[in-house]
């Protein structure tokens with residue numbers, strides 16, 4: 001089916017054609033035939049790279065332009081949200097009936113609000129968690145949603161993220177029963193079952209636009225499921241890298257999946273040595289520019305230095321320890337063909353479009369603390385494999401598993417290459433998970449009776465798949481907990497959330513965190529310091545990541561405990577219960593890291609002292625920032641107003657990683673911990689000092705260029721001489737030119 005024959009406005013077809021798409025892929029055609037554009041609910045289960053997003057785009061245009069509706073697009077990951085945002089942004093060129101352009105928004109930020117500003121957007125792209133939090137505030141604009149897209153719906157299987165998606169979908173089906181649902185999924189065994197649950201038709205295909213062959217490598221040879229085999233030269237001693245180099249020699253790019261961060265780095269290091277020898281001069285020059293850009297972005301650490309060094313050699317690693325800005329540079333450079341080999345942890349496996357001709361899965365075992373080594377699922381393997389051979393980039397894709405023995409080769413062939421992905425099982429029936437969802441259902445006024453609650457949970461995928469008895473029982477247990485902890489009141493059959501319950505639900509924290517904070521505030525230590533408050537929030541289950549103290553850190557942590565024990569909310573447990581003691585020290589480690597961070601220890605210093613990498617630090621800061629916000633809120637509720645100011649200052653310091661005296665300066669846009677400290681040390685300590693400073697005085701300082709200097713002056717006000725401003729304008733033009741030359745190169 002040609003794009004021009006689609007029953008859609010010309011403007012939409014023009015946008016699609018301009019992105020080089022002239023006809024639909026067969027699975028896309030199937031979806032249209034099954035009524036995708038006529039409001040039918042569909043579950044589309046098709047292989048990776050088969051173009052599921054475009055179907056959602058077409059449907060979205062239909063809803064917006066013909067029905068005047070609104071589209072909500074859910075994804076499981078922030079990174080995927082950005083990619084989908086890019087996909088949809090092209091439609092902002094299209095005008096609606098009222099002459100206004102289509103507007104697309106991305107919403108992943110704070111969890112405590114209904115974000116009324118979203119009301120004016122036609123497409124809202126968000127994560128499942130953010131959507132769950134939005135629904136708790138019952139924003140008015142939800143009523144206008146007429147199309148709901150659930151991308152990567154197989155996420156239902158995920159222990160952590162699945163239940164949120166399940167509850168969110170159940171809830172949206174209640175609030176917007178007329179809305180069309182489009183659920184997009186990888187190939188799975190029970191798409192029908194998910195379709196039954198959603199009142200949808202399932203369409204399953206195994207068509208893929210780019211052929212993907214899968215095979216297992218052993219001793220210099222790879223056997224593919226197509227029956228072919230190829231020999232690979234041993235030029236490196238490492239099978240994964242031998243294979244990647246093989247791809248590179250025939251003009252392709254390779255992606256190696258490693259099961260740990262350390263391995264991902266090791267692969268890149270090893271590959272770098274081999275790749276740099278075969279780079280052309282222009283390639284090396286471009287890579288040098290990218291490496292320089294990387295070094296200039298964010299704080300310099302040994303991790304970013306190492307990465308920049310490898311990038312210069314045409315390779316890179318990619319894992320959650322890297323700062324988001326660095327991960328993006330790696331993804332973009334790989335996409336543009338600059339980087340030849342990237343080794344990544346499986347965080348890169350879901351939904352993203354990367355031009356890898358070859359994907360190498362170096363190990364199918366994964367370590368899980370507490371469980372030990374386990375085999376990854378077929379679904380996870382197929383997701384990784386599916387990054388190979390994406391349309392536009394390659395004619396064929398290949399996915400290769402590495403084996404060490406013949407037995408292992410047979411095993412991998414059977415277990416992964418020739419297997420179908422598993423069934424999706426609901427992970428909802430866990431008390432810990434249900435607490436927050438049961439509370440939200442009452443607190444947001446979706447129901448006020450126990451029967452209402454049971455009814456709601458009987459509409460979940462869990463109840464459809466199993467039986468509703470276990471979930472009924474769990475709901476009752478959870479209700480009792482919420483009642484005992486004062487989050488709900490019961491009057492005959494009527495359930496009502498208390499103010500405490502409502503705030504906990506809206507703040508999007510685990511009810512257990514709410515209880516810990518409330519009780520902590522009641523029994524506080526005599527002497528409350530920043531360390532006390534950090535310990536309070538680090539004790540809650542919402543803080544991520546969780547740390548396990550390393551052996552060499554224990555002495556230092558004990559010394560910290562000794563020094564601060566009278567400031568602690570929670571005393572040191574006896575060391576007879578090892579698990580409890582270890583988790584206590586893990587929390588203390590979080591406190592130590594944050595304390596060092598707000599003492600302005602550099603990111604490099606944090607890596608050295610605690611092995612905490614920038615990406616993890618960022619996640620820790622984000623969750624603690626949120627919990628400090630929540631604590632502040634609850635402090636007001638429970639009448640501990642004396643702590644409000646301290647909490648506000650601490651929250652700002654955690655957010656920016658600064659000592660107290662930088663608080664006024666970092667309030668300015670463009671000024672963070674590093675520039676703030678530079679200004680402060682130069683004697684510019686207050687906004688008033690900055691008001692009096694000249695532009696020239698500012699730009700003589702390191703890291704403060706003409707643009708930043710001007711932004712600062714604009715914010716603080718003050719007088720700028722005309723000649724000075726003219727001179728700076730010229731300086732800015734010059735800088736713009738350098739930047740655009742760089743971007744173009």
Ligand SMILES: Nc1ncnc2c1ncn2[C@@H]1O[C@H](COP(=O)(O)OP(=O)(O)OP(=O)(O)O)[C@@H](O)[C@H]1O
Pocket residue numbers: 020021022023024025028046047048049050051052053054185186350351352353386390391392
């Ligand atoms: N009809 C088409 N013609 C040409 N290219 C297309 C067509 N439809 C989609 N594409 C391109 O195919 C690529 C893969 O599409 P998409 O990301 O939607 O795949 P997907 O099915 O969602 O895969 P995954 O399961 O990995 O998320 C995109 O680059 C997209 O632009």
Ligand SMILES: [Mg+2]
Pocket residue numbers: 052053151351
């Ligand atoms: Mg997709």
